[in-house]
Amino acid sequence: MNLAEGVQLVSFGVLALMMISAALGVVLLSNIVYSAFLLGAVFISIAGMYILLNAGFVAAAQVVIYVGAVNVLILFAIMLVNKREDFKVIPRAWIRQVSTAVVCAGLFALLSVMVLSTPWSYATEAIAGDAATVIIGQHFFSDFLLPFELASVLLLMALVGAIILARREFLPDDVPADATQSPILTLPERPRDLIGANTEGLDRS
Template sequence: MNLAEGVQVVSFGILAVMMIGAALGVVLFSNVVYSAFMLGGVFVSIAGLYLLLNADFVAAAQLLIYVGAVNVLILFAIMLVNKRQNFVPFPTAWVRKALTAVVSLGLFALLSAMVLSTPWSYSTATPVGNPIVVIGQHFFSDFLLPFEVASVLLLMAMVGAIILARREYLPEQIVPSDLPQTVLTLPERPRELVPAGSDKQE
């Protein structure tokens, strides 16, 4: 193993640990704002993995779309909701947590089996001249329908965030009090009635 391969292996290990730790923070933090920030860390780690695969355009798209647009939109939606009451845990919340753990472990086992059974060998395909042009051609020919569905999905996410952030400004409830309410008034100078048409000058 030469120096370049060693740097790639170490970088992959650091990015993998960052991604797994941030993903655990997304699901384990009780504060949704912290979870949204950890989700941004997951997206940044994935962009770093794309860079290790020499997919610079996909890494830039990951940072621009997911970190710069989707994650920021999620943060704005969370912070603009202005929820005043805290979450109240349900009595049977442990059932949901147990089911979530079972489903997550099943997906992890399925993905691990797929990774172990896949022959990860280097392909001998000829490199293309400009990968951005090839990606654009595939987007608007073979993958046109998924590309349009993804744009509609992002539009729905933006509309949902706007609806969640929209709130009515309701006045606070006034607590009745037994104390007498005093109205502060300023003394006014008595006005002198001037008859119309008079040329009285002071």
């Protein structure tokens, strides 16, 4: 994709802002469903970065695999798991928040040093273009065969884990009194005696 330099800079800025905002939402929001949806926005913005780098196949694989498979799998696992648990106040919760902030700041500083110290020069080799798919396939099945297989095994483990979490093996017959629904949300059941009387009347007629 050949774009003007100004369009590339604006597109990069919009995608970077979208990625950073969505990533902050994934970490800071308390609703895990919103965090999962924002994770999909992060994956889509990364795919846009790949398009700016003339890596169309990698961008398509990013959308199909991470947005269409991994993120949907995470959403299914979140929405299918329905475990009732009472809210418990965590003692000294600020210690966890401070330690998380320290770890995030350390990772940000490490990545910043790496970005500033790396010589980001343009590659001297010719752009692969349409042959990029063939080159990626050759590397996948030669140099990166082991990481490729490990990634597939990890995705399979995530799928099996989501299925196990979503299963409901035990449904108790006796529901506790405090777990029953309120009368507003339940419909009154029709008496069975009236149903039997009506059927007998129909038979006689």
